[in-house]
Amino acid sequence: MVCLKSVSANPFGVFRGQCVTLLSRAMQDIFPSVVIQPMSLAIPPNPQFGQLSSSVCFEIAKKLHKNPRDIAKQIEKEAEAAASSFTLIEKVKAEGQGYINFYIDLARFSQLTLESARTLDTEYGFVKTSKPERVIVEHTSANPIHPIHIGHGRNSVLGDALTRILKAQGHEVSAHYYVDDVGRQSALIAYGYKLLGKPEPEGKPDHFIGAIYAITNCLLEIRRLKERLENARSTPGAEEEVRDLQRRLDEWVSIAAGLKEKHPDLFNKLLEEISKAESPELEVNLLLQRYEAGEEETKSLIREFSQLCLEGFKQTLARAGISVDSWDWESMFVWNGDVARCLDELKKTPFVFEEGGVLEFDAEMVAQTLGLKEAFGVKPDQEIPSLTLVRADGTTLYTTRDISYSLWKFKRADRVINVIGMEQKLAQLQLKMALCALGYVKEARNLIHFSYNLVRFPGQRMSGRKGRYVTFDEVMDEAVARAYEEVSKRSPQLPNETKHKISEVVGIGAIKYALVETDPQKHVVFTWDKVLNFETNSAPYIQYSHARACSILRKAGKQNRKVDAAVLKEPLERDLVLMISRFPEAFIDAADNLKPNIIADYANALADKFNTFYAALPVLKADSPELANARLMLVDAVRITLRNALILIGIKAPQRM
RNA sequence: GGGCCCGUGGCCUAGUCAGGAUAGGGCGUCGGCCUCCUAAGCCGAUAGUCGAGGGUUCAAAUCCCCCCGGGCCCGCCA
Numbered sequence: 001m002v003c004l005k006s007v008s009a010n011p012f013g014v015f016r017g018q019c020v021t022l023l024s025r026a027m028q029d030i031f032p033s034v035v036i037q038p039m040s041l042a043i044p045p046n047p048q049f050g051q052l053s054s055s056v057c058f059e060i061a062k063k064l065h066k067n068p069r070d071i072a073k074q075i076e077k078e079a080e081a082a083a084s085s086f087t088l089i090e091k092v093k094a095e096g097q098g099y100i101n102f103y104i105d106l107a108r109f110s111q112l113t114l115e116s117a118r119t120l121d122t123e124y125g126f127v128k129t130s131k132p133e134r135v136i137v138e139h140t141s142a143n144p145i146h147p148i149h150i151g152h153g154r155n156s157v158l159g160d161a162l163t164r165i166l167k168a169q170g171h172e173v174s175a176h177y178y179v180d181d182v183g184r185q186s187a188l189i190a191y192g193y194k195l196l197g198k199p200e201p202e203g204k205p206d207h208f209i210g211a212i213y214a215i216t217n218c219l220l221e222i223r224r225l226k227e228r229l230e231n232a233r234s235t236p237g238a239e240e241e242v243r244d245l246q247r248r249l250d251e252w253v254s255i256a257a258g259l260k261e262k263h264p265d266l267f268n269k270l271l272e273e274i275s276k277a278e279s280p281e282l283e284v285n286l287l288l289q290r291y292e293a294g295e296e297e298t299k300s301l302i303r304e305f306s307q308l309c310l311e312g313f314k315q316t317l318a319r320a321g322i323s324v325d326s327w328d329w330e331s332m333f334v335w336n337g338d339v340a341r342c343l344d345e346l347k348k349t350p351f352v353f354e355e356g357g358v359l360e361f362d363a364e365m366v367a368q369t370l371g372l373k374e375a376f377g378v379k380p381d382q383e384i385p386s387l388t389l390v391r392a393d394g395t396t397l398y399t400t401r402d403i404s405y406s407l408w409k410f411k412r413a414d415r416v417i418n419v420i421g422m423e424q425k426l427a428q429l430q431l432k433m434a435l436c437a438l439g440y441v442k443e444a445r446n447l448i449h450f451s452y453n454l455v456r457f458p459g460q461r462m463s464g465r466k467g468r469y470v471t472f473d474e475v476m477d478e479a480v481a482r483a484y485e486e487v488s489k490r491s492p493q494l495p496n497e498t499k500h501k502i503s504e505v506v507g508i509g510a511i512k513y514a515l516v517e518t519d520p521q522k523h524v525v526f527t528w529d530k531v532l533n534f535e536t537n538s539a540p541y542i543q544y545s546h547a548r549a550c551s552i553l554r555k556a557g558k559q560n561r562k563v564d565a566a567v568l569k570e571p572l573e574r575d576l577v578l579m580i581s582r583f584p585e586a587f588i589d590a591a592d593n594l595k596p597n598i599i600a601d602y603a604n605a606l607a608d609k610f611n612t613f614y615a616a617l618p619v620l621k622a623d624s625p626e627l628a629n630a631r632l633m634l635v636d637a638v639r640i641t642l643r644n645a646l647i648l649i650g651i652k653a654p655q656r657m
Numbered sequence: 658g659g660g661c662c663c664g665u666g667g668c669c670u671a672g673u674c675a676g677g678a679u680a681g682g683g684c685g686u687c688g689g690c691c692u693c694c695u696a697a698g699c700c701g702a703u704a705g706u707c708g709a710g711g712g713u714u715c716a717a718a719u720c721c722c723c724c725c726g727g728g729c730c731c732g733c734c735a
């Protein structure tokens with residue numbers, strides 16, 4: 001007799017376990033010679049087929065050359081006799097073409113599920129791992145050169161959800177932001193910032209820095225294109241090139257017009273200064289070299305505006321409810337010698353060579369020599385391009401510095417998850433090969449590139465360089481404003497301060513949900529419609545369901561602790577109980593496979609079931625006090641589960657809306 | 658040219674890794690439901706050759722092959 005505990009971290013898992021045990025025993029008794037692994041059970045398409053089912057008979061039938069229905073019947077007979085010793089199994093049936101269907105003992109199961117949710121409360125669903133690890137999730141890491149746009153937002157939201165989910169699973173997780181201050185882009189903005197005489201920011205600092213960046217970049221781009229165009233024009237037979245350059249120049253000129261209109265003062269000042277400049281490109285390169293070399297004046301220059309920009313980011317992220325535990329400056333790894341040491345180590349390997357004054361890393365050779373291709377998902381005959389480690393002028397490249405950074409992260413973590421766009425897939429692979437070359441094969445295998453697709457506008461991609469993006473800030477402003485309208489319309493009686501609080505939670509929830517609900521591998525086309533969705537399949541819908549549950553509970557007052565869940569017999573109640581009971585399995589799936597969208601999906605499905613229940617069955621005015629009590633406990637379990645699911649994807653659950 | 662990702666009703670999307678019963682949702686459109694716990698809701702209707710073709714299998718949206726369409730990467734950018 002399996003003992004019936006009153007609380008389980010994973011109620012549906014208990015039922016599943018009982019079914020697996022029962023089925024395995026039955027099979028062993030009847031077909032001791034047949035070995036079938038693994039014994040997986042599926043949720044049938046319709047509750048009329050029970051709550052779990054096995055298609056194992058089809059496999060046995062094949063091996064024994066028998067009819068699957070006959071085998072199912074045999075197993076049914078054997079299992080039916082043993083079922084009574086499993087507390088949560090009501091009956092076992094052979095059905096269809098040869099399925100074994102398991103029917104749950106709803107009365108006991110409801111009791112177990114609702115009791116578990118109520119008792120575990122804020123921990124319900126968060127099934128702990130047996131192997132806690134130290135995990136670093138690197139996310140956002142937007143360059144401190146322009147505001148965080150909605151494309152980065154997807155990164156932040158996914159990274160934050162992963163952080164929350166893995167923490168809930170019992171890992172020691174830390175969210176890291178890699179501040180890329182060493183690249184050419186930072187040098188570029190340093191150039192513009194200096195020309196302007198290090199101005200005090202007007203407005204939000206990251207927006208201000210972003211304007212300087214966009215204008216400087218644009219003006220230099222135009223200047224460069226004009227020079228090339230002149231060259232091409234004087235070259236015979238380059239008509240094609242001339243046309244291409246002219247087209248690109250036209251595009252940048254129109255971008256310039258837009259920037260001039262938006263930031264006339266900054267634009268004109270920069271235009272004036274850059275027109276006077278002898279060789280801006282050279283100056284930018286010089287700034288980059290000086291910064292890498294740790295030259296004091298350049299250091300303070302770049303750190304100054306980077307810091308300003310980060311202040312803006314911190315405001316944005318704080319408003320979005322996304323936290324960062326560590327801000328890791330890329331320059332630190334250059335200045336403290338880590339990058340140089342790392343390069344020295346790499347040079348000692350046979351995988352580094354010099355070509356035309358630059359240092360190259362032969363990732364292909366590493367993969368071949370150490371036999372790594374299969375383990376890292378590379379086809380045997382696919383050649384991995386080599387990676388440039390050091391420029392001719394002695395400065396390093398992004399991926400080079402990332403090698404040092406990765407080693408630094410692995411001193412602090414067992415597993416590192418990099419939330420980085422999928423366009424960097426090759427660079428991440430080269431990085432892993434470099435780690436392997438240095439002897440860190442285990443680390444390379446524990447380095448996970450959590451890739452995601454871009455957020456794009458209909459027809460075009462966002463571009464920081466061209467200043468073509470919608471900022472995370474403006475999306476939040478818009479969503480919150482929209483939410484405020486809704487709240488005012490629906491709950492005019494609430495105090496204004498409360499309305500604002502609710503709008504903030506709802507508007508920002510809507511955005512985060514829209515970014516987390518889609519499979520990361522698919523691109524998201526940004527439309528206000530999608531982000532401002534307040535109907536079914538949105539955060540507001542789930543939040544609303546939660547608020548409705550809270551409302552019932554509030555009106556009910558103090559709950560009775562002694563509840564008999566056996567009185568919940570309606571199909572809608574059964575569906576709800578089952579849905580609640582499956583939250584822990586959904587959680588495990590999401591955590592083990594790093595799929596936050598499973599949680600979003602789950603929450604929406606539970607809200608759906610709850611709203612159906614809400615419309616169909618009265619709680620406070622149920623037919624009997626016993627039934628009312630049981631339904632209240634059910635509603636409470638819904639509330640707990642919805643709230644916990646939302647927390648995992650970083651969305652707050654308001655009690656009123 | 659090579660590699661990776663995506664392709665599911667008019668639009669968006671789950672399911673694909675671990676193949677199973679009638680492919681779930683949402684938006685839209687059309688029609689209903691507030692003297693009753695919040696109508697950001699509920700109920701019903703509408704709409705699908707799961708990109709195409711082949712193969713494996715008792716069984717394919719799911720696995721294999723080939724092709725088509727879209728995106729990304731193959732930089733002394735990040």
